Amino acid sequence: MTQKRKFYHIIYLSLVLFFLTNVESASLPADNQPEEVVQQYFSQWQTIQHDTQLSKEEKGEKLITLLNGLLDIERISQHLLPNDWNKIHTYQHERFKKALSISLKNEITSSAMIGNGDSPLFLQLKNKKITSDNSATLDFRLSGNNKVLDIRLFMNRDNNEKWQVSNIQVGKKISLTRHYYQYCKKLLDNYSLSYLIAELGNYNYVVLEDFEEGTAGAFPPHWRWKSKDDNKRKPYVIRVEDHNHYLEATDEGESVIIGKSIKWNLKKYRYVSFRWRVHRIPPGGDERYGKTVDSAAGIYFIYKKKMGLIPESVKYVWSSTLPVGSAMRRSGVGKPWMVVADSGTDHLGEWRTYVFDAYQAYKDTFGGEPPETAIGIGILSDANSTHSQAYADYDDIRAVKEAKADSGVKKILQAE
Known part of the structure; x- marks a missing residue:
């Protein structure tokens, strides 16, 4: 036929x-x-x-x-x-x-x-x-x-x-x-x-994660950590507020990255949105340097893995000290480009929503065209470098079809 x-x-x-x-x-x-x-x-x-x-x-x-x-x-x-x-x-x-x-x-x-x-x-x-x-x-x-x-x-x-x-x-x-x-x-x-x-459903967005499948007090389903962190406390649990599920992160030096495999068409849904609520920032955190590379909140958008192992990702962070729009990448295999979405203490305790052009973010950082299919997301609140605490909540991570937003990259900073 x-x-x-x-x-x-x-x-x-x-x-x-x-x-x-x-x-x-x-x-x-x-x-x-x-x-x-x-x-x-x-x-x-x-x-x-x-x-x-x-x-x-x-x-x-x-x-x-x-x-x-x-x-x-x-x-x-x-x-x-x-x-x-x-x-x-x-x-x-x-x-x-x-x-x-x-x-x-x-x-x-x-x-x-x-x-x-x-x-x-x-x-x-x-x-x-x-x-x-x-x-x-x-x-x-x-x-x-x-x-x-x-x-x-x-x-x-x-x-x-x-x-x-x-x-x-x-x-x-x-x-x-x-x-x-x-x-x-x-x-x-x-x-x-x-x-x-x-x-x-012809929706304007793909739900990458909203934590509604999770059980209150438990680690979120479908998420994984690296094997090197097997013996560490996992500072991430599901919480419920006004019948809404979200992820609570309470890092006290563990620095555990968690990731979720999920594929979507990046060309069709080129924007990303998420919301978070930061409670404590690591004092003196500065993402440019190894001795201070701590962020109260961070969300990775993973574009691909070279040779199936080495990720290329952009990580939006809440920085303790760097201005919004700063972007940097520290040396090392598989290091993400970090883009400052928010900074400082002015909005602690508030739910804040962000929208960025993830397709353009790849071009503004790695350069060239991103792959058509994105492959995952990640989360990290960490305070191990500054020997302090990083507390934040996460929710409603989405890939969005139509939005008015840029990549978030305003100024490239040098990093070690």
Whole structure:
């Protein structure tokens, strides 16, 4: 099948979903036969479509709610991520399902074939097969606008006697689950789950880390430290404040870097954002020199590893003494470029949010074009060089698609 034909089949699927979901789910009796449920959804879609009291946003939200009522999103999601679904946290389950619903809604509302809905459309049941007490296969013919479309719906009945669609097939080859399985697999072959979720939901950002999967008082999941630090205290634990999870760092000389592998398209999401709250800064910290190279807070964005071992990264820091915009790199294999995002004691105890152009930051520091795919992030609060303390909190580390920000690099400083 050509790409053009495949595209039109997906548009057909979107059209079908549109017809089947523009109806109030409350109007569907729980004991209906599956074909009656479908017919009622179909017959009422025009009423919702032509509701002039609803804004575009309200219609979008209503459609997502209806999609979640008609489609068995949980079952579909399991089919789309068959090797990963049971391995990922329930928090990621919910994020994926929400993004999938948004993706379906976007496909439906952007389809040129839907038009203004003025032309009459007819849905006729051609065949019905009840394969068990809780599953059914329905064949419909949709006609109108000088087109005829044969549709097969696979439906299941849940414990509440509610019929839901688990798959839709148009013709003999294209189905809803197959289309989305191929889409998900293609992205997961190159990027991380968080990137897939951002693309599905058409979000402006990829969640690189928000610590919501973590347990209060525990080390954050998916993060690692270097083997040389195995015997050190790990000064990082999850805390909860106003129902929000964040990472607390209380370094008292351990100087343990922690990292997380996560891949995203740096060219498409070229900006990064994060927030932190610093409580204590290491007195006299100056990132230019080995004897004072301590920072209250630091976040690494890792672009690549040469020969699979030597990282190239830019580290945004809260410096004790250096001015904002300073950038430097100490000599040594794998040393990061450090860029001062904040400095001093004026804003201690405050949550501060930052946005930088990570793509441009690579060009302003390492020079040349960065790789298309970034590979990870890191965190370090350290006070070992100054024999003091560095306390900071971290949250909401993101890769952002569109923003107004520069690299943060204002002046290159010499470092030893």
